[in-house]
Amino acid sequence: MKTLIIADHEYGVLKPETSKTINAAVKLGQDIDVLVAGFNVSETAAAAASIAGVNQVVLVDTASFEHQQAENMADLVVSLSADYSHILASATTTGKNFMPRVAALLDKNQISEIIAVVDADTFKRPIYAGNAIATVKSLEDKKLITVRASAFDLQDTQTAANIVNNDTSNAATGSVFVSKEQAESERPELTAAPVIVSGGRGMQNGENFKLFEGIADKLGAAIGASRAAVDAGFVPNDMQVGQTGKIVAPNLYIAVGISGAIQHLAGMKDSKVIVAINKDPDAPIFQVADYGLVADLFDILPELEAAL
Amino acid sequence: MKILVPIKRVIDYNVKARVKADQTDVDLANVKMALNPFCEIAVEEAIRIKEAGKAEEVIVVSIGTKAVQEQLRTALALGADRAIHVETDAKLESLQIAKLLNKVLEQEPAELVILGKQAIDSDNNQTGQMLAALSNRPQGTFASKVELADGTVNVTREVDGGLQTVALNLPAIVTTDLRLNEPRYASLPNIMKAKRKPLAVIPADSLDVDLTPRIELVKVEEPATREAGIIVDDVAQLIEKLKNEAKVI
Ligand SMILES: Cc1cc2nc3c(=O)[nH]c(=O)nc-3n(C[C@H](O)[C@H](O)[C@H](O)COP(=O)(O)OP(=O)(O)OC[C@H]3O[C@@H](n4cnc5c(N)ncnc54)[C@H](O)[C@@H]3O)c2cc1C
Numbered sequence: 297m298k299t300l301i302i303a304d305h306e307y308g309v310l311k312p313e314t315s316k317t318i319n320a321a322v323k324l325g326q327d328i329d330v331l332v333a334g335f336n337v338s339e340t341a342a343a344a345a346s347i348a349g350v351n352q353v354v355l356v357d358t359a360s361f362e363h364q365q366a367e368n369m370a371d372l373v374v375s376l377s378a379d380y381s382h383i384l385a386s387a388t389t390t391g392k393n394f395m396p397r398v399a400a401l402l403d404k405n406q407i408s409e410i411i412a413v414v415d416a417d418t419f420k421r422p423i424y425a426g427n428a429i430a431t432v433k434s435l436e437d438k439k440l441i442t443v444r445a446s447a448f449d450l451q452d453t454q455t456a457a458n459i460v461n462n463d464t465s466n467a468a469t470g471s472v473f474v475s476k477e478q479a480e481s482e483r484p485e486l487t488a489a490p491v492i493v494s495g496g497r498g499m500q501n502g503e504n505f506k507l508f509e510g511i512a513d514k515l516g517a518a519i520g521a522s523r524a525a526v527d528a529g530f531v532p533n534d535m536q537v538g539q540t541g542k543i544v545a546p547n548l549y550i551a552v553g554i555s556g557a558i559q560h561l562a563g564m565k566d567s568k569v570i571v572a573i574n575k576d577p578d579a580p581i582f583q584v585a586d587y588g589l590v591a592d593l594f595d596i597l598p599e600l601e602a603a604l
Numbered sequence: 605m606k607i608l609v610p611i612k613r614v615i616d617y618n619v620k621a622r623v624k625a626d627q628t629d630v631d632l633a634n635v636k637m638a639l640n641p642f643c644e645i646a647v648e649e650a651i652r653i654k655e656a657g658k659a660e661e662v663i664v665v666s667i668g669t670k671a672v673q674e675q676l677r678t679a680l681a682l683g684a685d686r687a688i689h690v691e692t693d694a695k696l697e698s699l700q701i702a703k704l705l706n707k708v709l710e711q712e713p714a715e716l717v718i719l720g721k722q723a724i725d726s727d728n729n730q731t732g733q734m735l736a737a738l739s740n741r742p743q744g745t746f747a748s749k750v751e752l753a754d755g756t757v758n759v760t761r762e763v764d765g766g767l768q769t770v771a772l773n774l775p776a777i778v779t780t781d782l783r784l785n786e787p788r789y790a791s792l793p794n795i796m797k798a799k800r801k802p803l804a805v806i807p808a809d810s811l812d813v814d815l816t817p818r819i820e821l822v823k824v825e826e827p828a829t830r831e832a833g834i835i836v837d838d839v840a841q842l843i844e845k846l847k848n849e850a851k852v853i
Contacts (some may be wrong), residue, residue, distance in 0.1 A: 306765050365770065366733065366743050389763040393745050396698070396733035405699045405819055408728045418822065423727055424621035428630050431822040470742030470773040474758065479766040487764075491852070515853060527783060533748065533762045540642075540722060540782060542764070548852040558620055565830065569850045571842065577835075586833035587845055599839045604853070 297381035298327045298351075302373060302395075303344045304386045307362075308336055310343045312488045313386035313445035318349050320443045321384050322451070323413040327351040329380075333372060335362035345456040352458050358465040363476070364390050365468035370397035372464050377402060377438070382416070387442040387543075388487075399440040406440040407432060409543075411447035425539040425562040445487065446545040446566060479534045481518075486535065489518035491548045494537055494564070495530070496522035498553020498574065498593055502530040507594075508552075510601040520544065520564075522554045538563035553593050556581025573597075605659045605774075607650040608714035609684065610705050610735075611643040611666050613675045614725040621725075627823045630725075639675045642720025644682075645780040648787040649750060650718050651683035658752045659716070661685050665708050667701055669693055673803065680798035681790035687801065688712070692808035694815050698726075702734035707811040709739055714775070716757065721746050721779040732779035742772040746781040 299321045304311045314330070321328050328349050332341040333356040341355040354376065360368060373394070377383060383398065385391035387409045399406040411429070412420035418433045419441065486492060493508045493515070508519050520542070521535040537544055539562035549567035554560060556572070556579055564570070565584050572585035575592050582588045589596060615621055616636040624631045639647075650662040664679040665688040666672040676687035690704055709717065717739075722729040736743035744750070744759025748767065751758040760769045762781045772778075790798070808815065836842045846853045 370737065389746060392729050393733065396730035397737040397743065400699060400702055400734035400737035405697050406730050408730060424615065424630055424725055426827055427621040428623050429825045429827050433820040433822050435818050435820060472771045474769040474771050477767040523782060532766065533783065534764060534766050569852045584830050586850065587842055588833060588835045589842055590835060596839060603839050603843050
């Protein structure tokens with residue numbers, strides 16, 4: 297049997313999560329096919345075909361898949377499923393949306409957000425906001441899996457594999473795309489950035505997030521936030537790091553004015569190096585920080601920018 | 605219109621889960637339990653829709669041991685009209701939960717089902733989507749805004765790249781994200797009143813769903829702990845450490 301990966305892309309821009317999901321799939325030791333579904337995505341398919349380990353790319357390029365809605369994505373994956381013992385997608389909001397639908401249509405469970413492949417049936421996944429790691433063994437003949445990309449490495453590239461066209465074009469039943477408010481940023485994606493500067497309620501308002509700009513420029517960093525900062529309207533939802541936001545593991549995570557609640561730690565405690573800047577010496581964030589600075593962030597941020 | 609809100613009893617979000625010494629599971633003995641925060645948001649949203657005159661009835665349902673009746677009463681105190689307890693001692697998987705909910709949905713054909721996007725214990729983020737598949741309905745997951753119109757519901761969804769809005773034909777399934785609303789607190793009179801609201805018990809066995817486990821929990825471990833770090837004196841020392849010790853800048 298073979299493994300099928302559903303490529304994750306943002307309107308044609310292939311996400312690094314796809315490469316990391318393939319990295320997880322390689323450990324299953326089977327041939328890997330990748331499904332690229334979208335609109336005007338022939339280049340996306342070419343990019344996917346060049347990820348090491350990919351045997352073949354199935355390309356569905358049609359307007360009805362432009363927004364990757366769960367309803368027709370699920371039907372499409374089900375229609376391809378017969379040849380595959382393992383079907384994997386990244387645990388992005390796209391993968392989380394359609395994969396459980398595929399699973400239920402196939403009468404299978406889904407193993408969510410795996411962080412390790414033990415063997416073809418057995419996987420590790422965090423539960424309880426990452427305060428416990430479960431090893432689970434699937435007793436089913438087909439495995440539906442989402443992958444926490446931050447736990448896996450990027451694959452190398454290869455000479456492009458074969459691309460085959462599939463002319464499925466059914467629309468999403470009962471669901472019509474209305475609009476998309478696309479987050480625009482010149483900065484790297486949170487989940488791909490080597491450095492993240494992240495702000496919490498201590499930032500006081502959205503305007504103060506500008507204090508991060510110079511630092512982020514110098515470090516090539518992405519800017520993140522805690523739930524409190526998003527809830528308060530300082531910054532948009534796509535910047536939230538945590539149990540229920542984005543899971544990140546950069547080389548360097550700088551938490552500024554963030555207390556370090558369980559739910560926030562769940563999203564960043566696998567970062568290689570953590571720096572905490574907080575005026576409260578008892579803030580729990582210091583328990584996971586490699587380097588802590590007990591100080592007022594409004595004094596420190598300008599100093600930090602100047603010193604870099 | 606009826607709204608069905610499936611809810612889950614979970615560890616309180618302020619409590620840090622501890623792994624049992626024998627690594628068989630997380631230790632929940634004597635741990636504070638609560639309504640899953642995302643489910644609370646789902647209940648609140650349903651009540652607001654009813655208060656806006658767009659629904660007649662809000663029904664809450666929970667699957668599990670007798671203990672889940674505590675969370676059903678909480679939801680009734682918040683304003684749900686009646687509750688259904690699908691009783692079982694079995695530890696169920698998301699697919700089985702979705703199948704049982706689908707049976708309940710057949711008995712209580714609600715045009716809108718609102719669920720939390722994820723339970724903070726298993727962190728699966730699956731049940732709503734699975735129920736949508738089984739009931740053959742469209743789905744609006746991770747909702748930060750829900751607007752009902754004639755025969756449709758507009759759902760604004762929190763996605764990785766921003767916000768996406770879809771229009772779903774009713775009947776539909778919606779799952780909640782954090783920013784959909786801020787749940788109210790139950791008042792004392794409403795807590796008292798909730799005790800007299802109807803709560804029906806249905807044995808899970810009577811719903812004709814195969815409850816044989818298909819996932820084996822092999823073991824549960826503590827995550828790797830981080831080495832304790834150091835407090836630096838100033839920005840100069842911080843930068844020196846990041847450059848020469850950690851080598852990350
Ligand atoms: C179901 C659920 C899911 C959740 N999911 C997430 C999630 O995904 N991500 C997430 O982040 N949270 C999440 N939370 C929320 C979480 O519990 C915390 O409430 C949140 O992380 C707190 O954000 P904060 O640290 O910015 O704010 P606070 O806890 O208020 O901390 C602010 C910190 O700033 C410091 N500070 C203030 N002023 C200054 C200053 N001038 N200089 C230096 N330091 C200063 C304070 O000392 C304090 O430590 C979730 C909660 C629930 C219930």
